[in-house]
Amino acid sequence: MHMADALVSPVVAGTLYACSGIAAGYALKRIKSEDINHKIPVMGVLGAFVFATQMINFTIPGTGSSGHLTGGMMLSAILGPEAGFLTMIAILLIQCLMFADGGILALGCNIWNMGFYGCFVGGYLVWNLFMRNGFSKAKIMWASIIGCVLSLQLGAFSVTLETLASGITELPFAAFLSFMQPIHLAIGLVEGLITAAVLLFVYQARPTLLCGFGEDKQDKSMKVSTVAGVIGACALVIGGLLSWFASSLPDGLEWSLLKVTGSTELDAEGGLYQWAGEAQEQVAMMPDYGFAEAESLMGTSLAGIIGALLVLVLCVVISLIINRVKHESHQ
Amino acid sequence: MNHISKAIDQLHAVDNEARSDGWLQCLHPLAKLVVTIVYLVVLVSFPKYQVAGVLLMAVYPITLCILGDVSVSLMWRRIWIVLLLVCFVGLFNPFIDHTPLIRIGSFTLTGGMVSFFTLMIKGCLAVMAAYLLMLTATMETLCHALRKIYVPAVLVTVLMLIYRYLIVFLHEVEHMTQAYALRAPGQRGLNIKVWGSMIGQLLLRSIDRAETVYGSMTLRGFQGEFFTERPQRISHIDWLYTYGWIAFFLILRLL
Secondary structure (H helix, E strand, C coil), rough: CCHHHHHHCCCHHHHHHHHHHHHHHHHHHHHHHCCCHHHHHHHHHHHHHHHHCCCCCCCCCCCCCCECCCCHHHHHHHHHHHHHHHHHHHHHHHHHHHCCCCCCCCCCHHHHHHHHHHHHHHHHHHHHHHHCCCCCHHHHHHHHHHHHHHHHHHHHHHHHHHHHHHCCCCCCEEEEEHHHHHHHHHHHHHHHHHHHHHHHHHHCCHHCCCCCCCHHHHHHHHHHHHHHHHHHHHHHHHHHHHHHHCCCCCCCCHHHHHHHHHHCCCCCCCCHHHHHHHHHHCCCCCCHHHCCCCCCCCCCCCHHHHHHHHHHHHHHHHHHHHHHHHHHHHC | CHHHHHHHHHHHHHHHHHCCCCCCHHCCEEEEEEHHHHHHHHHHHHHCHHHHHHHHHHHHHHHHHHHHHHHHHHHHHHHHHHHHHHHHHHCCHHHHHHCCEEEECCCCEEEEHHHHHHHHHHHHHHHHHHHHHHCCHHHHHHHHHHCCCCCCCHHHHHHHHHHHHHHHHHHHHHHHHHHHHHCCCCCCECCCCHHHHHHHHHHHHHHHHHHHHHHHHHHCCCCCCCCCCCCCCCCHHHHHHHHHHHHHHHHHHHH
C-alpha cells in the first residue's frame, strides 16, 4: 500500500502531510504526559521488532501464497495508539529512505493510510470497543481481525482517492476502487489473523503487556471527544479528497443546466455578452483553473523532447569529464 | 541467500556508501535534505504531458551519481520495484486517454502514452533522488538535519533507535526462520500453527530487551534525546549547493 512519490501531486502530498502532522502533534501531546523517557526505548525496540517481522512470510492455509505483517494494530495494542502511531511514522520513514518503500513526498499519505487508520481506527476505536468490559480470547481475535480489515479498507480507499485527486491515472473511480478494495480485504484478513495469533500468545504468556489490561473500567472508557475526533478526522480527509476528486464533475448548477439545456454552459449572444467574454479571457490568469499557456514551451513538442535528451547527454559527458579530471588529479 | 540476508547486506552497503569521504558525503545533511525535498516537489508538479521538462530533471540524479561516485547498481535494485507499482497505476492511461498530441507520419502519439511515459520517468527519478540522499548521508546525520528543521526529539530518537536495533532484530529473525526452514523442509513460510508462538516469543524477548536498553540508557544519563555527533556547521559550499540546485529546478519548471 506504500505510495510512491510519482503517484501524488504536491497539493495532495502537502495536505496529507498537514493531516498526518496534526495527528502526530496530538499523539506527541498525549504521550508527553506519560513517562516518556521510559517509553522511547520501548517504542524504538518494538519498532525494530515490527520492521524485522515484516520480513517473515506467513503461509496462508489452502492458498499456497504468503502474507506479511504491517504492524500498526499490533503496536497500538501493546504501546497504545499514540505511541504506536509515532513508532509507525519512524518505521515508514526508514522504509522510505532505506528500502524505497514509499516516497519522501508521499510519506504524509503513507503515514495517514497505514499509520493513522491502523493505530487510531484499529488500535483505538476497535480495540477499546471490544476490550471495554474486559479481555477474552474471542474478543482479542475479533478485535484484531475487524481492526486490521477496517483499517486496511480505509487505507486502500484513501490511496484510491489520493491517486485520483492527484490526476495521475485515467482509470475511472469505480474501476480503480474495484481493484484496490478486494485485494486489501484479503491482505487485511491475513494481517488480522497474524495479529490475533501474536496478541493471543501475549495474552496467555504475559497479559499485562496488552494495552488497557488490568485497568479500571472507568480508565478504559472511551472519551466521546476522542472517538468523535478520530471519526471526524477520517470523515474530513476522505470527504475532502472525495470532494476534490468530484470537483471535476459538473457541480449542482452545472448538472441542472446539463439536464435542462444539454450543456453545462449557456450560449449568450449579443454585443455586450461578446465584449464581456473577450475581456474575461484577456484578464483571467487561470482560465478554467489552469495557468494560461501552461503547456506551451517545454510541453509535448517533439523538438522539446529531443532538446531535453540532448541536454541530458551533454550533462553526462561533462560530468564524466569532470570526474576523470578529478581522479587523475588525485593520482 | 534469503531476502532477510539481502536486506541486511543492503543496509550495510548503504551505510558504508554514506560513510565514505566523497565530496557529496561531506556536504551538510540539511543541504542535501532540502535539495531532495525541493527536487521532489518540482518533479511531481510537472503536468502529465510535459515529458521534456521531466526528462531534463534527470540532470540532478545523473550528475550526482557520476560526480559523487555513487553506486548505481544499489539504486537500480530498488527502482524496478517502484516502477512495477507505478506501471500498474498508469498502465490504463494509453487505453483511456486518446488525445492526439504528436503525429509522426501515420503514427499518433496519444496523451495517454505520453502521460504513462512521464509517470514512469517521474517514478524512476523520485526513487533515485531519495536513494541518493541515503547513499550520501548517514542516518545519524539525517536525524541531526531533521532536528534542525524542528522535527520533535521523540520522533527522531525513536527513528535512531529503530535504525540501531534493526540489524540486531533482522539477524534474530533470520536465525529463527532458518532454524524453522531446516525443520520444515519444502514449506513456504511459517505455518499458521506457529504464527503466535514464534512471533510472540520474539515480541516478549523484544520487550525484555527494551527494558535492558532503557536501564543502560538511564545509566548513561538519557534525558529524552541523543547527542551523539558534534554538529557540522553549514559552510558556503552548502549554501551554494542548495541555492544552485533550487534555482536550476525552478528555472526548469518555469521554462
